[in-house]
Amino acid sequence: MMNAAIAFCSLKLQQLAWTCIFFSIQSCAAKILEKTFQDWMRYRDECYKKMANSPYPTGLYCNRTFDMYACWPDGTPGATINVSCPFYLPWFEKCNMALVSRKCGHNGHWVMVNGSQPWRDCSQCEDEMEVTIEEEGTWKLMVGFRVLYTVGYSLSLLSLLSALLILIIFRKLRCTRNYIHANLFSSFGLRAASVIVKDALVMKRWGMEMTQVSDWETLLSSEAAIGCRVAQVVMQYCILANHYWFLVEAVYLYKLLIGAVFSEKNYYTCYLYLGWGTPVVFVVPWMAAKYLKENAECWALNENMAYWWIIRIPILLASLINLVILMRILKVILSKLRANQKGYADYKLRLAKATLTLIPLFGIHEVVFIFATDEQTTGILRYIKVFFTLFLSSFQGFLVAVLYCFANKEVKSELKKKWQLWKLDHPALCCTR
Known part of the structure; x- marks a missing residue:
């Protein structure tokens, strides 16, 4: 699934590109995208490293995962798991205290939407996506x-x-x-x-x-x-x-x-x-x-x-x-x-x-x-x-x-x-x- 930062860039990139073209700095949109993607890859690598070094719990649990948006630890069945908003978001400094949530089902699997997409509440991390x-x-x-x-x-x-x-x-x-x-x-x-x-x-x-x-x-x-x-x-x-x-x-x-x-x-x-x-x-x-x-x-x-x-x-x-x-x-x-x-x-x-x-x-x-x-x-x-x-x-x-x-x-x-x-x-x- 495409992560929210890339979704943000995809939605606003045309506006940024055309705005910048007229001011002879059309790469400003590119710089935003490039930095976001580089930060996302760093976040992904750190997540994989963290998952590899963490001990596994016993019993029934939802597996640790990186869902292309945030890094999730092992989850307790029936619980709501909260993690901080990913630092690669272009507006992270304005929402660094906010949280993104996922639910771990009683069967030890993450709750899904339409059977294929993970359910996730990232509304606190997406407030800055609104165009002024x-x-x-x-x-x-x-x-x-x-x-x-x-x-x-x-x-x-x-x-x-x-x-x-x-x-x-x-x-x-x-x-x-x-x-x-x-x-x-x-x-x-x-x-x-x-x-x-x-x-x-x-x-x-x-x-x-x-x-x-x-x-x-x-x-x-x-x-x-x-x-x-x-x-x-x-x-x-x-x-x-x-x-x-x-x-x-x-x-x-x-x-x-x-x-x-x-x-x-x-x-x-x-x-x-x-x-x-x-x-x-x-x-x-x-x-x-x-x-x-x-x-x-x-x-x-x-x-x-x-x-x-x-x-x-x-x-x-x-x-x-x-x-x-x-x-x-x-x-x-x-x-x-x-x-x-x-x-x-x-x-x-x-x-x-x-x-x-x-x-x-x-x-x-x-x-x-x-x-x-x-x-x-x-x-x-x-x-x-x-x-x-x-x-x-x-x-x-x-x-x-x-x-x-x-x-x-x-x-x-x-x-x-x-x-x-x-x-x-x-x-x-x-x-x-």
């Missing part, structure tokens, strides 16, 4: 956040795939600028997919219901965490790549606006290294630090913040550079407008307008919360930070696809031409009376 109103409210809020960013990432993924398909199919749209857009779309799409997959793996690992001790032993083994860790590494890489492709967009626009002679072919390879290569420089050391120093669960718990800053610093650096470039671009555009240079390429200004709507959206929320880390923020500020971070991060891919593809005049013109050609080739379908 505050915990319930927090869990509901986190579920709402989960729905928000799941919808956002799903919508972004669909729109980004559609935008990528358009840029790939139409040859007239193939140029360095759109190649950079396509890489940006890919980074956003990979980020969305990695977050969705990572969440699915986390909940598969911690959200399932366990009924056997062997299930928990398998769950807590290092082999079971490999898939979750791989997903965590891929997600961190995709997030960094996403940030640095936005930096590429900003750098490209800046050079386009201020460069007298701009050789696109010479720089595109550098952009590829910056967008896809730079994240490797930071993810590999972070992965090594987690493996050597914090090799626990899904590598999501940041016990030593120095390791987390290996990922955090390059993200903030990219955001700050984006904001600096934004200021410079604004200065260039304002100077051009003041000078009223009519010969200045109109497509450059349109491109600048589109990018200017994206760079602030990308960089500001990172800079605003630069010193308000997850571990430092509490209360309403933490919920505000989580909401804006999740909302902007999840829906940003959709906005990028709309502004850089679907709302682009060049793309719309090409789609319109293809639609007109299709109607001419299929007059029977389009011209029915």
Whole structure:
């Protein structure tokens, strides 16, 4: 029979896991479970040792036993046997004076329920299993956040795939600028997919219901965490790549606006290294630090913040550079407008307008919360930070696809031409009376 501590973890683990996911410490539920199970195994071993060293009574009696919950001594027929609540319970300090009871039948067998399950009164040990109103409210809020960013990432993924398909199919749209857009779309799409997959793996690992001790032993083994860790590494890489492709967009626009002679072919390879290569420089050391120093669960718990800053610093650096470039671009555009240079390429200004709507959206929320880390923020500020971070991060891919593809005049013109050609080739379908 599954012991009550494991039952407690099974009932509350989904709430804990989802609550912790949004605060970037999703292993908090895992730590509770792991410590509970380790204490349970120690309690079990001590019980077996105690039973082996105790002398056996004479006559009729109920056999000493460990029923997966508590350690029971030999019982006198017809008596109620009381023992202290097991010390492995997460709330043991609040009920260490309480008792759990079993009845020894007159026939020398423990009283059973339904002929197979032992009868046991452990109500005094289970008072703390009740979920408080505050915990319930927090869990509901986190579920709402989960729905928000799941919808956002799903919508972004669909729109980004559609935008990528358009840029790939139409040859007239193939140029360095759109190649950079396509890489940006890919980074956003990979980020969305990695977050969705990572969440699915986390909940598969911690959200399932366990009924056997062997299930928990398998769950807590290092082999079971490999898939979750791989997903965590891929997600961190995709997030960094996403940030640095936005930096590429900003750098490209800046050079386009201020460069007298701009050789696109010479720089595109550098952009590829910056967008896809730079994240490797930071993810590999972070992965090594987690493996050597914090090799626990899904590598999501940041016990030593120095390791987390290996990922955090390059993200903030990219955001700050984006904001600096934004200021410079604004200065260039304002100077051009003041000078009223009519010969200045109109497509450059349109491109600048589109990018200017994206760079602030990308960089500001990172800079605003630069010193308000997850571990430092509490209360309403933490919920505000989580909401804006999740909302902007999840829906940003959709906005990028709309502004850089679907709302682009060049793309719309090409789609319109293809639609007109299709109607001419299929007059029977389009011209029915």
